[in-house]
Each structure stands twice: as structure tokens, then as C-alpha cells.
Amino acid sequence: MISQARSHSVKRIADSTVRRLSAYLRFLEESAVDGVETISSDALARRGGTTSAQVRKDLSFFGSFGKRGLGYSVPELTSSLRDILGLGREWNVIIVGAGKIGMALGQYEGFEQRGFHVTAVYDTDPGKIGTQWGSILVRDMSRVEADIAEVTPDIAVLAVPVGEAQDAADRLIRAGVKAILNFAPTQLQVPGDVSVRNVNMAMELEGLSFILSNRDR
Amino acid sequence: MISQARSHSVKRIADSTVRRLSAYLRFLEESAVDGVETISSDALARRGGTTSAQVRKDLSFFGSFGKRGLGYSVPELTSSLRDILGLGREWNVIIVGAGKIGMALGQYEGFEQRGFHVTAVYDTDPGKIGTQWGSILVRDMSRVEADIAEVTPDIAVLAVPVGEAQDAADRLIRAGVKAILNFAPTQLQVPGDVSVRNVNMAMELEGLSFILSNRDR
DNA sequence: ACATGTGAACTGCTTCACAGCG
DNA sequence: CGCTGTGAAGCAGTTCACATGT
Incomplete structure (x- = not known):
């Protein structure tokens, strides 16, 4: 054993x-x-x-x-x-923001493969709400609290514009979300019992820029 | 002063x-x-x-x-x-892989805003080659070495499927690329003078999964 | 003989605490 | 007096080296 x-x-x-x-x-x-x-x-x-x-x-x-x-x-x-790593079970994931990044994420097969089940995508744009992405329906962001009250997602993926990120995070946290994967290039302010991971392309590019600038010297 | x-x-x-x-x-x-x-x-x-x-x-x-x-x-x-951070100048960036992620990146305004100028996007898919994304033309990956020989990009963004990532990286490096922003969920093997930054959603999600699993214990 | 598992040593990042200066 | 700049102390993560088990 x-x-x-x-x-x-x-x-x-x-x-x-x-x-x-x-x-x-x-x-x-x-x-x-x-x-x-x-x-x-x-x-x-x-x-x-x-x-x-x-x-x-x-x-x-x-x-x-x-x-x-x-x-x-x-x-x-x-x-x-x-x-x-806690991959022995399924985790329910919602995606907030149906823009380019949210869309790319929603269609990413790797998610499901590893047990991260995308249950819903949210947006505020009436033009996007109600559209179907494969098996996933884009829902109205104004419903997010009501939906979460029924089934709290384990993880929320934040893929909204910078200016809306903190507000969206606040709403999600108030509704009970305890883990956020943040794609907005901003440092979210969250209470201690909420975990945040950031994916920040600008920061990574700046890291490369720094290395390139200081390479020889 | x-x-x-x-x-x-x-x-x-x-x-x-x-x-x-x-x-x-x-x-x-x-x-x-x-x-x-x-x-x-x-x-x-x-x-x-x-x-x-x-x-x-x-x-x-x-x-x-x-x-x-x-x-x-x-x-x-x-x-x-x-x-x-080396943001006082323009950096030339190419995107390799015109899939969902590559596309989302190519259209991301934040790139240009911070001085990262996307000069070209490459793919191997004949159905994608020649198509125009805003001001950016999707070019044939088989041309990448020839193009790089003329103007070496400062940074290459790798947005290809996992299985192709190492090969693509090898080609880019052989052609003179010294900095890679890698979106493929694999650890690239590169020589010491090449800088790599990884953006790996699977890893971040697993990090959250780990935290959630071990929260109370 | 070989490769793991681990205390001990080391390296380096973070925090402290205070002198220095506007 | 307030806030910066920085050696010194503290701490966490990494590397070493070897005892241990197969």
C-alpha cells in the first residue's frame, strides 16, 4: 500500500x-x-x-x-x-464575461478533461445573452446571484474588462464564491477566505521586456 | 533630477x-x-x-x-x-498559432497600448492562412524562418496545441528568437540564452483545486 | 549498486527597525 | 513629524549529502 x-x-x-x-x-x-x-x-x-x-x-x-x-x-x-491536487472530483466552474477570452476559455477542451465542468457563462451584453456556445448558454449577469444561491460554483473565472473586474468579484464573493481565476490585469481586493489566482499577460510580457532590456548590462 | x-x-x-x-x-x-x-x-x-x-x-x-x-x-x-521594465520602446511580437487563444491575443488592445506591436500571426492551417484579422494577416508557418531572418521579432507568443509547442519553439529559437511567451501547457526545453514565461490555465486551476481541497484540514 | 527520503546547511527573499532627510 | 531608504535579522524555499531500503 x-x-x-x-x-x-x-x-x-x-x-x-x-x-x-x-x-x-x-x-x-x-x-x-x-x-x-x-x-x-x-x-x-x-x-x-x-x-x-x-x-x-x-x-x-x-x-x-x-x-x-x-x-x-x-x-x-x-x-x-x-x-x-484535488483532481479526484469534478469542480463546477462559471465563466464571467463572454468576450474574446471568456469565449476561448469556454471552448477549451482541457477544462472538462481535467474535471473542471463549466456550468454557465455570464455577460451583461443583451446581444450575447441567450446565445449558445456548444452546450453552454450565455446567461444574464443580473441573474448570477440567484443562480449561485441555488448551486454555488467552486470556481469563478473572471474574464471581464479591467474596469468591471472588482465589482464583478465583489458580487461573486458576496454570493458565496471562494475561488477566482482572474484574467483582468488588476489586483483584486478580496477577503482572506477567498483564493485568487491571476493570469496576467501584460505582466508576463513586461517580465520578458525587463529581461530583454537588462540582458547585456 | x-x-x-x-x-x-x-x-x-x-x-x-x-x-x-x-x-x-x-x-x-x-x-x-x-x-x-x-x-x-x-x-x-x-x-x-x-x-x-x-x-x-x-x-x-x-x-x-x-x-x-x-x-x-x-x-x-x-x-x-x-x-x-523596458517599456520605453516598441517590441515586435509575433503570434504563432491562429486558434482561439491566438486570435483572442491578436485582437487584444492592451498589447499595442503597452508598446508590444504584433507584426504577424502564423499558422499551418491552409484555411486560416491569408485571412485578415483587423490589420494583421495570418501567414504561412512554413515562412516563419524566412520572415524572421529579415526582421527578428523580440518576442514570440506561442499559442499552438501542446503537441506542436516544442517543435514550434525549436524552430523559432533556431531562427533567432530569444523570448517566448508560452500558452501551451507544457514545459518547454530551451537553451540558457532564451527566456520563457508560461501562461498556464490548467496549472492555475489546479492551484485553486489544491487550495479548495486542503482548505479545512 | 541504485535511487529514494530527509535532516542539515545554505541561499535568497521578506520583514524589521531605525537613521536620514525633506 | 512623516515617509523614505537600507543594513540587519528573520524566515522560507532550495540544495546538499547521506543513511536507508530494495
């Missing part, structure tokens, strides 16, 4: 660790397709751009998943990582 | 610092619109979700921009941060 994920979990886990776990999981899934049965921390590390010690340390927070002298069983570690 | 950005810049700057500088810049721009003349490290911190000491330390790597007892001049600090 190896799958002892969650038996540990005493100290707080660093954000960077969680990100790497995601990366390991993706690589494991690729390896499984290639028919690899067993993998070492070193192979995992090379592919993820880190070190074997880092891989082992990351995993050690959650249990012992390897066999000494051998490495990790690909299917077993895959399953353990899924469990650790 | 205050704008002494770049007179310092001895030690390596942490990634987290650069990200915060981006955030400060955005907030400063918002403040300027509201007519604010002067701002303290404390105000900047509250808005950016950090501490005043952190703000001052971040800025101190690049010079002294404030007035003791007063704070920072909004226009002066804005200009200094733009300079530090």
Missing part, C-alpha cells in the same frame, strides 16, 4: 511546490502515453526544469511514493498527484 | 520583484487617471497586496525615487517604472 497522500499535510505547502506538482503530473501523463512504467526523480526533474532533490522534497510533503533503487511507478504517482 | 533608474542594477533582480513592479505601474496609471499627484509606499502596498517595506525595497534596487516625508510623485515614478 503506497497511496498515502494526505496522511501528512501538516505544514503549509508553498505555492511553488503546488505549481511543480502540476508540472510533474502533466509529464507523468505524457510518459504514460509513451508506455513508460517507472520514472526516477531525476528524469522528472530534467523535464520539469528543476532538480531531483527538489522533486523528492516536493513529494515528501505528502508521503512516500517511490521504491528505493527503482523510482516511481508512473500510474501510481499519477494517481497520487491527482489526489493531492 | 530623480530619474536615476538603471544607475544601480548590480545584483540579479528576483522574478517576484519584477512582477510587483508591473503591479505598481498599473496602479500608478490608475491613480494618475484619478488625478493623484503623490503616493506613499504604504498606499502602493495596500493596493498591491504587499507591505510598504517591500515596495521601498523593490524600488531601491533601481534608485531613489521618493521624497522623504512625502512619498512618490505619481508621474515621475510611473515614468521610472516604465523605463525599468
Whole structure:
């Protein structure tokens, strides 16, 4: 019996660790397709751009998943990582904002594949409300509180213009949403029990711009 | 004379610092619109979700921009941060992959606004090649090397399916590209002189999933 | 012999606290 | 007096190195 994920979990886990776990999981899934049965921390590390010690340390927070002298069983570690990351269940997701980004996200297959079920898309534009995107109906943003009262989504994806982001977030939080994936280029102000992750293209581009500007000097 | 950005810049700057500088810049721009003349490290911190000491330390790597007892001049600090981040010039950007994400990015106004000039979009799909997106023409991916040889883009945005990402990156790098903004959910293998930033929605969602799963425990 | 799991050492980012200056 | 700028202290994340198990 190896799958002892969650038996540990005493100290707080660093954000960077969680990100790497995601990366390991993706690589494991690729390896499984290639028919690899067993993998070492070193192979995992090379592919993820880190070190074997880092891989082992990351995993050690959650249990012992390897066999000494051998490495990790690909299917077993895959399953353990899924469990650790909370991917063993379905999460209900709503998308707020039916613009270009919201649309691209709504049609992204990767969401469903990983257990993130998009239940609804919201917008304020009467021209968009009522239109159908595949199986998803664009709903009226004014209904969002009523809908959430019935079934609270686990995660709300915010894909509205910057100027509307904080207001939208406030509404969602008041209605009970506890996790937001924010695509608007602004730092949302939220209470401590609400988790926010930001996806900010402007910031990433500026990061590259900074590196390019300071490369030689 | 205050704008002494770049007179310092001895030690390596942490990634987290650069990200915060981006955030400060955005907030400063918002403040300027509201007519604010002067701002303290404390105000900047509250808005950016950090501490005043952190703000001052971040800025101190690049010079002294404030007035003791007063704070920072909004226009002066804005200009200094733009300079530090390398936003004082235009960067040429190509988008590789004319799918949903590539399309959304190509039409994103924020790019141009901040000096990131999209010069071309590439795809391999004959049905897409030759179509026009606003002012941008979708070009044949097989031409990318020839085009780059003429004008090397500063940054390439990778918005192709996972399976094609590494190959596309290899081609771009061989052709001279030194900075990549990668939207494919895979860890690209690149030489040391190439900078990569990742935008990975799956990873962010998994981060939220992890937090939600471990919230109470 | 080989690769994991982990305490100990190390590195570097963050926070503190206060001197310095407007 | 208020707020910046910055060494020093504190802390968290990473790397080392080796005992441990197969």
C-alpha cells in the first residue's frame, strides 16, 4: 500500500511546490502515453526544469511514493498527484464575461478533461445573452446571484474588462464564491477566505521586456 | 533630477520583484487617471497586496525615487517604472498559432497600448492562412524562418496545441528568437540564452483545486 | 549498486527597525 | 513629524549529502 497522500499535510505547502506538482503530473501523463512504467526523480526533474532533490522534497510533503533503487511507478504517482491536487472530483466552474477570452476559455477542451465542468457563462451584453456556445448558454449577469444561491460554483473565472473586474468579484464573493481565476490585469481586493489566482499577460510580457532590456548590462 | 533608474542594477533582480513592479505601474496609471499627484509606499502596498517595506525595497534596487516625508510623485515614478521594465520602446511580437487563444491575443488592445506591436500571426492551417484579422494577416508557418531572418521579432507568443509547442519553439529559437511567451501547457526545453514565461490555465486551476481541497484540514 | 527520503546547511527573499532627510 | 531608504535579522524555499531500503 503506497497511496498515502494526505496522511501528512501538516505544514503549509508553498505555492511553488503546488505549481511543480502540476508540472510533474502533466509529464507523468505524457510518459504514460509513451508506455513508460517507472520514472526516477531525476528524469522528472530534467523535464520539469528543476532538480531531483527538489522533486523528492516536493513529494515528501505528502508521503512516500517511490521504491528505493527503482523510482516511481508512473500510474501510481499519477494517481497520487491527482489526489493531492484535488483532481479526484469534478469542480463546477462559471465563466464571467463572454468576450474574446471568456469565449476561448469556454471552448477549451482541457477544462472538462481535467474535471473542471463549466456550468454557465455570464455577460451583461443583451446581444450575447441567450446565445449558445456548444452546450453552454450565455446567461444574464443580473441573474448570477440567484443562480449561485441555488448551486454555488467552486470556481469563478473572471474574464471581464479591467474596469468591471472588482465589482464583478465583489458580487461573486458576496454570493458565496471562494475561488477566482482572474484574467483582468488588476489586483483584486478580496477577503482572506477567498483564493485568487491571476493570469496576467501584460505582466508576463513586461517580465520578458525587463529581461530583454537588462540582458547585456 | 530623480530619474536615476538603471544607475544601480548590480545584483540579479528576483522574478517576484519584477512582477510587483508591473503591479505598481498599473496602479500608478490608475491613480494618475484619478488625478493623484503623490503616493506613499504604504498606499502602493495596500493596493498591491504587499507591505510598504517591500515596495521601498523593490524600488531601491533601481534608485531613489521618493521624497522623504512625502512619498512618490505619481508621474515621475510611473515614468521610472516604465523605463525599468523596458517599456520605453516598441517590441515586435509575433503570434504563432491562429486558434482561439491566438486570435483572442491578436485582437487584444492592451498589447499595442503597452508598446508590444504584433507584426504577424502564423499558422499551418491552409484555411486560416491569408485571412485578415483587423490589420494583421495570418501567414504561412512554413515562412516563419524566412520572415524572421529579415526582421527578428523580440518576442514570440506561442499559442499552438501542446503537441506542436516544442517543435514550434525549436524552430523559432533556431531562427533567432530569444523570448517566448508560452500558452501551451507544457514545459518547454530551451537553451540558457532564451527566456520563457508560461501562461498556464490548467496549472492555475489546479492551484485553486489544491487550495479548495486542503482548505479545512 | 541504485535511487529514494530527509535532516542539515545554505541561499535568497521578506520583514524589521531605525537613521536620514525633506 | 512623516515617509523614505537600507543594513540587519528573520524566515522560507532550495540544495546538499547521506543513511536507508530494495
